[in-house]
Amino acid sequence: MWKAIILDDERQVLQGMKNMIPWEEFDIVCSGEAMDGQAGLELVEQVEPDLVITDVYMPVMDGLTFIEKLRERGFPGKIIILSGYQDFEYARQALRLQVDDYLTKPATLETIKEVLERAVGGLEAQAAKQMAEEEMQGKLELYQPFYKKEWLKSFVTGTRPDKENDFTHVDHPLVHSACQGVLAVEMMRGGRVQTASISDWHLFRFAVQQLLKELLDKVWPQSELVELHSHYFLVLLYADASVPAEDFIATCGEVAEQLYDGVDHFLNIQVKVGIGGITTSISDMRTSTEEAFSAIIHQRNPHHACKDVYRYMKNNQRAGQGSSDEVEEMWPFPYYHRLSEAIQHAQEKKALQVISEFMTEVEGRELKPSSMQRISSSIWTVISYALFDSGFSVEELFPGGEKEREGTGITKPEHLEAWLTGLLQQISEHAGWNENLRHKQAVDFMIDYIHDHYAEEITLTEIADQVYLSRNYLSLIFKNMTGETFNSYVTKVRMEKAKSLLLEGKLLIYEIAEQVGYKNIPYFSTLFKKHTGYNPSELIKS
Template sequence: MRLKALLVDDEVHILNNLSKVLPWEDLGFEIIGLAKNGVDALEAATLHHPDLILCDIRMPVMDGLTLIQKVREQGLTGEILLLTGYQEFEYARTAIRYGVRDYICKPINYFELEETVRKLAKQIIEKKKQKNKEQLLSRVESLANENILIHSLLGQEAVKEDELWQDEEGAGHPDSYAVLLLDMDGYAHESISWPAPERKAWNLEIKLKLKELFQPLLRDYTVLQVREGEWCIIFDTVVNQPIAMEALSLVHEKLQAMVKDKPHMLIRMCLGQEPRSLSEISAVYQRMQQILILNPSQGWFTDISNVSEDLFEPIPSGVLGVVDAQWHWVEQFGSGLRNGNYEALTQMISDLKAYVARLNETSVGRAEKLLYYLLIHLLREMREMQMLPGEQEEAVWLRLQETLSVKELISLIVSLIERYKDSLSTKKSSEVLMMSAQNYIQQNLGSDFGIEDISDFLGISCSYFCLLFKNHFGETFVEYLTRQRIETAKYMLSGSEKSITQIGAEVGYQERRYFTKVFQKYTGMTPSEYRLKDSPAS
């Protein structure tokens, strides 16, 4: 780990001596700049972010104390070592206020200076290592939390796994999740011509912007993306106050400004601030999707608590047996597509035709609306699964600009299902995809990766990947990955002399404390206890 040093002194011979007399390379430093005054030093510090600033106090243009103040104001945290012939208390007090580490009095004792710099180097390196560990642990916990929340949104139970990421005091509020859904209305049509890398980059840009915009509003929150053009923010109602409408309005304005060159794309939000458990947020998420599709897109914001149940007017029974709501077909078509169940989709088309055949004149308008939404949903699902070429999707969107009868809408739905059937013969089967996923996990067991990473590798959406994975392996991605890592660790603990820290790192846990925590949750004992249990001596 090479550290960076900035040397500052207005006396050229001292500056040269400082750069040449001390064995900087042996001390672990590279000199990134020599400055003769505070102004030049500040410019170099801002550019290079040095780990150590060795600085004189008395200099022209800008003195050392002013330089230290400016450096701290800019948020630079490198260590500062002062060179001074001034020993008055006021100088020392000002310097201490800005975090100066030590003083070397002139004339300089270079042996003393070298020893001081050597000690500082060790402290800086140790601090960096600790910071890296903390950042890595934070990323691992954040990644695990995101994976669990994605599975929960999709209705795949992950509550047991959630216990792994509570803190040591048992904090974590399992019944305190609130959900905010953001949908980019018009995205599917607008993005037809975008290449896949451009779509991915654009969606990532919006996700990062959401993290930035909600940082001043929320303390404990996660931004998830299950499918393109849609983002879900889940936050803890215990540590956060309810989000004010004024704050959401400002967020909406800034997001809308990002797509001002795309007039047909509008951000819509649906908020549910009532505390929910992990097992409940899937139903909330589905209801929000329904609201944003079925509710007229006149306003940008909807509070789920204010939505009338009249919006979900039931379909007359007797067509499909027991039918609860219009959303039945949307869910069934989505499930049929994702599971590759062409027979189920064919049956759904027959049911739809039977429903339309029984319509009276007063119900035709409602049927047209339902079929229109079904088509939009099918297009989005087939886009996520990469089952519909861009030109074919464009052709369907062009048809939807026309005034279509119920018969024509049914015909379009049937044609989409037929194209889906054709795509199945050329698309990778779920078994092949899951074999690739299994191989990816084994090859990257020691790396930090999540659902988005492996979904991108397979070329499918997060939601499609989660569904295929749970159906194929009988457990969620989080459960499977944890089991693979811990089982591998158990084998290594029994048959290897590597340290527990090394073994943890090789199976994806870079911080020993976190590895021990997960291992103990999974096996009921610490790695040390497990190793002793299987040792020859025991």
């Protein structure tokens, strides 16, 4: 219902308008009346009407002054003047004050009804516009974290066009730092991750991501974690001018070791960590990214003899280690990243374009046969993980291991290009590749949303409204792509988070339960034991 108030200095007119106008016909309720502008202002504050009908000449405060005061206060509703004065100056002032209609007394009922119909139409249009703006604002707030992730990801991986690398408008600590460093983290498919299902793989990746964030908050808060495709993460470290470059180089190594130790100790998941070179310009961070991944791939300069942590070194820094060709120096991660994303999003043309651009660079390097074999092996791994993330297994698309064996024998660029093109053609011909794209995007959004909002009350209906799919259909595709029900996956995420908090030993059980979305402590303990095999108190003791 719309709310209206009436102002007139004659009580008979007020009563007549209240009784004569068919308010309900326009879904309006008459919520009050006043006999002067000052009383009208107080009534507006009390009632907060959508529509004001006012006379011009009134004691204490006239109608035009009253309207001017309303406009100064930002009154958003409709204003109609119903006055016995036809003076042009009044009409001109009313126009200046953006009055919606100006009627002269006596006005017929039909005329008043026409004016009310226009006013209500305007109110409905305003309400629809406001709802659309609020919905858009809600979507912007919802997607803002995802936009930030994608911006950082495209920037540090070198997939952002150079013309868009103007950072003068970006308000981010990284932009204003004096030194930057990059650590690459690779999850290994060994140990408890070896036979993980798709849903468990997402869960393991979430657990690693959360732990890395917590460790970084403790050891070097001036940092940013970027989740890349499949089994890769980037850690961006930055420092201000007060930190000497030599100290920052040492810090990067210390942080890398603490991340490695933390993931191994708390999650029992194998990782490798690569340390890229230090930069003093954020535009060079994409180079540091390639260096960090190159350190992982070639494993030439272990930062610690007993750990899979490696530091990148240039040829002229490797005294007595022999020479190396270019691909050993720099792993072409931007191409691999773009190829993986194209495969995950079923973008065949984009994937072919990435392959073409990559082959142009490979052909210009005159690489050794051993380097060609390493490239084909790396690409096979990238494609395997991309397919796995999309809900496919390599064995399903390439049974018998023939394609993988072909890749190990590649020694020439033309053979590599033919092999890659053949792989892509075989992937694109699979019936489910294109069909699963929208489903994968919806499920990826759901998984990200769960990981970001696990501490809140999450409903499938709420998420279904955001991805414009029915609740039942969304439940079905989530189960089909992950092998888990929606509620089961939410519980798993919460229990894994609770487990890591319990192992830290800083919070009480009821505090941890609240942090992962449970107010009923016995219910939380029951779920925890069902998921882990331990009561929360038993886990702490063990």
